[in-house]
Amino acid sequence: MNIRQFRYGDSNLAYLVFSGSQAAAIDGGAADEILGFVEDNSLELKYVLNTHEHWDHIPGNGRLLKESEAEFISPSKLCEMEYLSLAAEELKIFPTPGHTDDSIVFGFDDCLITGDTLFNGTVGNCYTKDYENYFSSLCRILEFPPETRIFAGHDLVDYALAVAAEIDPENASIADYAAGYSADFVVSTLAMELAVNPFIRFGDSSLDNFRNGLEMPLGTPYRRWRAMMSVH
Numbered sequence: 001m002n003i004r005q006f007r008y009g010d011s012n013l014a015y016l017v018f019s020g021s022q023a024a025a026i027d028g029g030a031a032d033e034i035l036g037f038v039e040d041n042s043l044e045l046k047y048v049l050n051t052h053e054h055w056d057h058i059p060g061n062g063r064l065l066k067e068s069e070a071e072f073i074s075p076s077k078l079c080e081m082e083y084l085s086l087a088a089e090e091l092k093i094f095p096t097p098g099h100t101d102d103s104i105v106f107g108f109d110d111c112l113i114t115g116d117t118l119f120n121g122t123v124g125n126c127y128t129k130d131y132e133n134y135f136s137s138l139c140r141i142l143e144f145p146p147e148t149r150i151f152a153g154h155d156l157v158d159y160a161l162a163v164a165a166e167i168d169p170e171n172a173s174i175a176d177y178a179a180g181y182s183a184d185f186v187v188s189t190l191a192m193e194l195a196v197n198p199f200i201r202f203g204d205s206s207l208d209n210f211r212n213g214l215e216m217p218l219g220t221p222y223r224r225w226r227a228m229m230s231v232h
């Protein structure tokens with residue numbers, strides 16, 4: 001499977017994934033660029049998809065659907081499916097409720113498209129207030145191999161690294177992460193996230209000093225994560 005990333009809005013990231021001649025747009029807010037790429041590469045836009053239905057992730061849907069024969073499948077419908085086919089390959093679907101009830105992560109090869117569930121350097125807001133569900137969703141993502149590449153719904157890297165440095169000022173990996181950042185193609189790996197992202201490092205004792213200052217219960221991984229989310 002191939003992946004192209006497009007920027008739109010303040011920080012949003014859109015994706016086109018394709019195999020053979022079949023493509024799916026995910027959070028395709030950069031509709032004109034996506035349609036241009038589809039045409040230039042003689043692709044068939046088969047699906048228009050979203051990681052969740054927040055307003056800033058869906059603005060390209062109308063134009064993409066008007067200009068193609070693509071099928072729209074809503075995130076809540078996708079939650080009932082295991083995968084979609086693109087040519088001979090599978091675009092896997094993992095429901096990851098927490099940011100919203102309909103949040104989805106898409107997976108293929110060594111890639112996850114994580115929407116607003118996991119960003120490069122931080123995590124999303126828990127708008128559902130169902131923190132246990134959100135924690136389970138993040139745990140599910142963390143079961144993937146460390147080399148898994150993370151493609152998020154927004155580029156928040158500058159902000160995220162500033163927060164990470166405030167929480168964990170001695171962490172040398174933050175500078176490495178910043179050195180590897182490019183606005184032209186925003187991606188990290190799970191291994192990089194586990195070295196830097198304070199909101200998924202709930203098994204990492206090097207954050208204990210900071211967490212102890214939060215005066216919240218810290219006895220389990222969930223509690224350590226929940227405490228950290230109080231400063232998110």
Ligand SMILES: [Fe+2]
Nearest residue numbers: 052054099116
């Ligand atoms: Fe969102």
